[in-house]
Amino acid sequence: MRTLPQALRAAAAAQEGLVSKAQCDAAGINKDAVALLIRQGRxxxxxxxxxxxxxEPAQRRLRDGYHDHLRRRAAWLGMLAVPDGIATGACALALLGIGGLPADLVPxxxxPGGMYAAVGVGIVLRRYRFFADQPYRGRRVAALVxxxxxxLPTLSRHEAVAVLSDALRExxxxxxxxxxxxxxxxxxxxxxxxxxxxxLGExxxxxTAETHARLSFVDHGVPPDGQQVTFVAGGVVLARVDFVWALPDGRYVVVEIDGRAFHSGEAMLADDAARQNGLVATDRLIVLRFPAARALAGSVPSVGAEMAERLTRLGWVPGTHLGPTVALDNTGPRRRT
Incomplete structure (x- = not known):
């Protein structure tokens, strides 16, 4: 068989490359034809x-959105392997476009109604009886809530908070x-x-890297005094930064989580350089950068441990609350009493 029926090709394109036996039967591809395609390595x-x-094996499909592809593929695998399957849990979140999920999802x-079915190896059948669902490309997925x-009960602490933060932000x-x-x-x-x-969702x-970094700061006793803060000097916006701590001497420690582990390009590099130059041009700011991979949970030492050590040496004390904008023309941050 040189070409597949258009309907089956369209189904595969919509389902991250996967098709079910039922879809093959409906397209006129019987078990012998399927066996031949498998023997041919197609x-x-x-x-x-x-x-x-x-x-191409799934783990070698390096492309833009690689991890999202793998998550959606796991969700489709669960739906197709279960008769009348409704995507649930983290698989449903992947199809709904929620970020912060682990790279490897269990299908x-x-x-409907929590009915039982025998399923293949590696597939989890949930026996949820009643929950709101919604249509998704001809199938059904659990609604967001x-x-x-x-x-959430199946995720690690950092993953759960990252998922909540993404859902809130978007x-x-x-x-x-x-x-x-x-x-x-x-x-x-x-x-x-x-x-x-x-x-803890923010x-x-x-x-996701910023969520992991924030939790690491909190866990090590150095919660940021401000987040997504815009610095202004002489009426000119210097930059908006990820995390800020105000020092007693009127200076600020700024931490930027560098996203080039996931996004790259000359335009971003030029923008990063311009932002960095604008920030360090004043003697009021101490700028630190961490790559996204370094900020994720599991890094040793953690970004929280490193920041706790630095801030202790710089004399930082908790208690300052920074608003969304800080004017460097002022003498210093206001400390809560």
């Missing part, structure tokens, strides 16, 4: 009743939605730990 069998039409799905309630979740998540988490396994994390976190 397809591979991922789990029972699900095939990958991309001959999971539920059936129940998906968060399902996913406008997918508001205060009322967060309260509904709280209500739906109660009674689940691991609910006590999750409920303690819900208030709309000002600009990325």
């Amino acid at each position: 397809w591979s069998r991922v789990t029972r009743g699900v095939y990958d039409t991309d001959p 999971e799905a539920a059936r 129940p998906a968060l309630a399902q996913a 406008g997918h979740l508001d205060g009322a939605g967060l309260q509904r998540v709280r209500e739906q988490v109660r009674g689940r396994r691991g609910a006590a730990q999750v409920l303690c994390l819900l208030d 709309v000002r976190d600009g990325s």
